[in-house]
Amino acid sequence: MKRWRQLAELFRVFFKIGLFTFGGGYAMISLIGHEVGERRGWIDGDELAEVFAIAESTPGPIAINAATYVGYRRSGVAGGVWATLGVVMPSFVIIYAISLFFERFMALSAVANAFRGIQVAVAFLILRAGLRMAGKLPRRWFEMGLCAAAAGAVLGINAFGWRFSTVWLILGGGAAGLLHRRARQLGKGAGQ
Amino acid sequence: MKLLGLFAVFFKIGLFTFGGGYAMLPLIQQEALSRGWLDAESLYRFIGVCESTPGPIAVNMATFVGSTRAGLAGAACATLGVVLPAMIVMLLIAAVLKGFRQNPWVRASMSGIRPVVAGMILAVGLWTATRCLLPGLEDGGVPLSPDVRQIAIAAALGGATLLWRKVLKRDFSPILLILFSAACGVAVYGL
Numbered sequence: 300m301k302r303w304r305q306l307a308e309l310f311r312v313f314f315k316i317g318l319f320t321f322g323g324g325y326a327m328i329s330l331i332g333h334e335v336g337e338r339r340g341w342i343d344g345d346e347l348a349e350v351f352a353i354a355e356s357t358p359g360p361i362a363i364n365a366a367t368y369v370g371y372r373r374s375g376v377a378g379g380v381w382a383t384l385g386v387v388m389p390s391f392v393i394i395y396a397i398s399l400f401f402e403r404f405m406a407l408s409a410v411a412n413a414f415r416g417i418q419v420a421v422a423f424l425i426l427r428a429g430l431r432m433a434g435k436l437p438r439r440w441f442e443m444g445l446c447a448a449a450a451g452a453v454l455g456i457n458a459f460g461w462r463f464s465t466v467w468l469i470l471g472g473g474a475a476g477l478l479h480r481r482a483r484q485l486g487k488g489a490g491q
Numbered sequence: 492m493k494l495l496g497l498f499a500v501f502f503k504i505g506l507f508t509f510g511g512g513y514a515m516l517p518l519i520q521q522e523a524l525s526r527g528w529l530d531a532e533s534l535y536r537f538i539g540v541c542e543s544t545p546g547p548i549a550v551n552m553a554t555f556v557g558s559t560r561a562g563l564a565g566a567a568c569a570t571l572g573v574v575l576p577a578m579i580v581m582l583l584i585a586a587v588l589k590g591f592r593q594n595p596w597v598r599a600s601m602s603g604i605r606p607v608v609a610g611m612i613l614a615v616g617l618w619t620a621t622r623c624l625l626p627g628l629e630d631g632g633v634p635l636s637p638d639v640r641q642i643a644i645a646a647a648l649g650g651a652t653l654l655w656r657k658v659l660k661r662d663f664s665p666i667l668l669i670l671f672s673a674a675c676g677v678a679v680y681g682l
Contacts, residue, residue, distance in 0.1 A: 317546050327547070353584060353592050356601045358506050359577020360515075360547035367581035376582060383578050387570060390546025391554050395566050397540060398558035405536070409677055416676020417539035418623050419644045420668045423652075424542060426616030428513040432609035442606040449610030450617075453517050457618045465517045466507045468607050476603025477596065 305374050306381045312339070313366050313385030320362070327362045335369050342369055362386050441479055445472055493561050494568045500526070501553050501572030508549060509604055515549045515573075517611040519556075528560055535619060543669045549573050620645075644675045 312334055320327040328351055335341045342350070354364035363383055370382025404410055436442040449468050455461040500522050508515040516538070523529045529537075541551035550570055557569025584591045591597060623641045651671060652663045663671075 320545055349592070354581075356509065356592065356597065356604075357577065357580045357584065358508055359574070359580065360505075360508070360549040362547040363550075363574050363577040364581045367578045368585050371582055371585040376586075379578065379582050379585070383574060387546075387550050387574055390544070390550045391566065391570055393544050393546070394541075394551045394554040395558050395563065397544065398555050398566070401537075401540075401555075401559075409681060412680035413673035413676045414536050414539060415641070415680055416644050416672040416674070417669055418535050418619075419641055419648060419675075420672035421535055421538045421542065422616060422619035422623055423645070423648055423672075424665055424668065425513060425516060425538075425612060425619055429609060429613035429616045432513075432605070433613060436606050436609060442602070445603060445606040446610035446613070449607040450614040451610075453611045453614035454618060456521065457614070465521050465611060466503070468611060469507050469509065469604055472603040472605075472607030473600035474603065475607075476600040479603065480595070480599035 302374065306377060309370050309373060309378055309382045310385040313370070313382045314388055316366075317362070317386040318389040327365070331362075331365050331369070341373055441475075445475060494564055497557050497560060497565050498568040498572040501557070501569040502575060504553075505549070505573040506576040509601075509608055513548070513612050514608045515552070516615050519552055520615060523556055528556055531622070535622075539669055542665045640679045644672060644679055647675050648672055 316327060316330050316334055320330055332344070332347055336344055336347050350365055350368050351361065353368070354361040357364055363386065366382040366386040367379040371379035374381075405414070433446055436446060449472065452461070452463075452468055453465065456463070456465070504515055504518045504522060507518060520531075520534060523534060524531060537552070537555055538548075541548045541555070544551060550573060553569040553573040554566045558566035561568070624638060624645060626638055648668065648671065652668070655661060655663050
């Protein structure tokens, strides 16, 4: 009985988090901190900071990573599953409902006009996200070079129809990071 | 088959998305456009919708693409696909790999993945901006035909963001930006 209540509470808390965050995972960080950290004391601040840092270096949406981790810490694998379901459910229901009416909605000329404006905002938001992420990179040849090469490759795919999957870019980046570390180790070894 | 395909593609997208919803845009753009699941127009429209509805962008995109392709079951398969990798990896880390982030090899590969993701997002942003402001470029169209109305909207957005930052010392939140640009669109194209 107690266990069911715990799982239901996890679902409820993360449902609320999923329902009230706009604009992606980063916006969610402060709300998650408030709900599971300060308000309920499920996880302390240090561990939470660590969770978000881990979420950055694991695949998948940050919100999902955080929900799974917090749920697991509280009630094991079932907790992880319920918390994740909770955070996904609001998006799923809302977007599904929207998708049913989207085409008819777009046929209204005012809506179509609004979306022509929104397209500009979307470009702006993507650029801003990219610039922020690039701004946090160390200013070194290695990082700047990789960043420029990846940007060039994606532009090539879009503009010239180059045919390869962007997954290779991610894998290539990971491999470059490993080689870079190895090369530095060897460099240090030779210097001593 | 359709359902399995949706699940597989979104599982792959979920597996190779590092660092938040924007990181998935280059992947989803490539997968959805090359398979003809969406045209570029509806993709960018829909990113706007995802920005102004709650929840992680990745989940919103998966639900939408899945639903337009194969109804409720499609939405469920695509969403499950995009969520599962994150959940499995996170459960593994929470249960057994406590030192994951301190591991020097993990840190080394992330030091290469981070700049790549930043570059990919920048390129998608640049490409999207070019598509709106200079349509025709994507077809190799010369002469370019700058879209004056889109450029006017972009200028209004830029001005408003600057003003917001100077006066209120805050960033325009994505949802405000979307609402403002929608109003600009109605005003510029409708009147």
